[in-house]
Amino acid sequence: MRAQMHHDATAFAEELPDVGHAVLNGKAVLDTPVGELALTIHHQMEPVEASWRELEADPWNSLHQGYDWCRAWVQTHDHPLAIVEGRLDGQIAFLLPLEIDRQFLVRRAQLVGSPFTNFNSGLFSAPFRQAAAAIAPHDLEALLIEALHDHADLLSLTHVPLDWRGERHPLAALPHVRNQNASFQLPLAATMEESIAPLNAKSRRKKYRAQMRKLDAAGGYEHIRPTQPGEQQSLLECFFQQKAARFAAVGLPNVFQPADTQAFFRMLLESDRGGSDVPLELHAIRLKGEYEGRIAAITGLSRKGDHVICQFGSIDDSLLPDASPGELLFWLVIERSAVSGAAVFDFGIGDQDYKRRWCNIQTEHHDILLPLRPAGRLAAMTHRGMARTKTLIKGNPHLYALIQRWRAMGTSGQPPAKTDD
Missing domain, CATH: 3.40.630 (Aminopeptidase)
Known part of the structure; x- marks a missing residue:
């Protein structure tokens, strides 16, 4: 019936x-x-x-x-x-x-x-x-x-x-x-210049050049995307460490701390079947010269077809914070996404200043x-x-900022650190 x-x-x-x-x-x-x-x-x-x-x-x-x-x-x-x-x-x-x-x-x-x-x-x-x-x-x-x-x-x-x-x-x-x-998205064109044109492109280029000068003065850097399993897992462990320090600094619980959560991301790295669709790939800024081999910033991206999503990111606050390595890494991965044919770079859920600086589309x-x-x-x-x-x-x-400060102080006893990355 x-x-x-x-x-x-x-x-x-x-x-x-x-x-x-x-x-x-x-x-x-x-x-x-x-x-x-x-x-x-x-x-x-x-x-x-x-x-x-x-x-x-x-x-x-x-x-x-x-x-x-x-x-x-x-x-x-x-x-x-x-x-x-x-x-x-x-x-x-x-x-x-x-x-x-x-x-x-x-x-x-x-x-x-x-x-x-x-x-x-x-x-x-x-x-x-x-x-x-x-x-x-x-x-x-x-x-x-x-x-x-x-x-x-x-x-x-x-x-x-x-x-x-x-x-x-x-x-x-x-x-x-x-x-x-x-969620916040940036539509991509064939080149980085075309992609950032709807933003404050002049300001973006100026900041990018300033970041490059500061990093060059300290010995330079390289943008890495490890492909070997051992290198990928090492970089993921570095992300977990950076994120733990970051959450502790701002007085928030570390959502990446549970063992099953970390195991999930480790397994995602092993799930790449080849081709353009990637469950998770890691990118990082690795420093040279004065900070040889140190990882200043990490981001994890997923891609399906022409849609790239930023899953997470982290920075090491102790490494050249004036150079904003996290922002530089976003420039590099967005540029790479654009020239590889992606149509949208998605910063995902959550309203943060850096997302508003990069994006001109919000999706309810x-x-x-x-x-x-x-x-x-x-x-x-x-x-x-x-x-x-x-x-x-x-x-x-104003109310949101006040509640964030109360929450952070209730956890750590100290006011939260203020950063843009």
């Missing part, structure tokens, strides 16, 4: 005892104006690898939902999986690679690796993205609730741009709230929050309230 899709999401959640009986042969099925949409839940990645790799090849889909990225996270973290496979008239339509994370007493079905993703889309076929608007939102909500309500209390898809590359997200009609953080992100059970309704309300409060705070620069 097919599900009766006439309830809204709230009513559906309140009538859960009747919902489970509508699942047929392990699938939640819905007749839509564009065909039969069937959802199946998988608890392992391997059964859907072929469909996964087919969908991830579409440039619209985020690299963070790529198979290798997710596999690195799954193999280093112990979270149950609930991968939603959607098929329209038997053809693969989408995959939502979800893991179940328990926060307090609430089970959240979230995209794999969400704590370290800058841009989430899920994986959708181009035909389904075009057809999705014909599916009634309350029907799609009810279908997802049918498929997932035995596995989690809340479907929580964070950092989702509802409009991306000229297309509306297929799940944009689901309940959502604006995320307090936007939203969090999709669909309660699956009564416990999820309260969690969704709490999430929305916190997101709106944080958005309000971040919209007031």
Whole structure:
């Protein structure tokens, strides 16, 4: 018997005892104006690898939902999986690679690796993205609730741009709230000069020349991108050390400290399958002369097609801070991205001064929050309230700066260091 899709999401959640009986042969099925949409839940990645790799090849889909990225996270973290496979008239339509994370007493079905993703889309076929608007939102909500309500209390898809590359997200009609953080992008042209033209190009070139003079005066530098596994891992360990010192200096918890997080990034470095798409590559400024062999700045980049995302960065505050090696490294990797055919350099989530200096595009992100059970309704309300409060705070620069100082002093007992890198 097919599900009766006439309830809204709230009513559906309140009538859960009747919902489970509508699942047929392990699938939640819905007749839509564009065909039969069937959802199946998988608890392992391997059964859907072929469909996964087919969908991830579409440039619209985020690299963070790529198979290798997710596999690195799954193999280093112990979270149950609930991968939603959607098929329209038997053809693969989408995959939502979800893991179940328990926060307090609430089970959240979230995209794999969400704590370290800058841009989430899920994986959708181009035909389904075009057809999705014909599916009634309350029907799609009810279908997802049918498929997932035995596995989690809340479907929580964070950092989702509802409009991306000229297309509306297929799940944009689901309940959502604006995320307090936007992402920042710089469109790239064929050359660095063309790429920085929309910015304050004269000021940028002047700063670049000043950085070069200061580094040359200290003996020079080289821009390195190690390709050997041992060199890559050594540079990643250097990043972990620099980042730990940096967080300690500003009085913030080190999100890169957990062993499973570090193992995840180590595995990403080993996941490069060749070609232009790269899960993670490291770049650094290595000094010569007075500071021979010392690493002044590091950044980690991912690339899919023409989209380059900066995943992280770090600097050594003790090495030529007046030369701003972190800013110089951004110049070098942006230039390299431009001449290699990338169309956008993405600094990712979070509003920081250096991103505003480099970028002329901001992309709003939203969090999709669909309660699956009564416990999820309260969690969704709490999430929305916190997101709106944080958005309000971040919209007031003076209040935001004050709260940052209070937080830093509460952790370290000292005012936070002020830097631009």
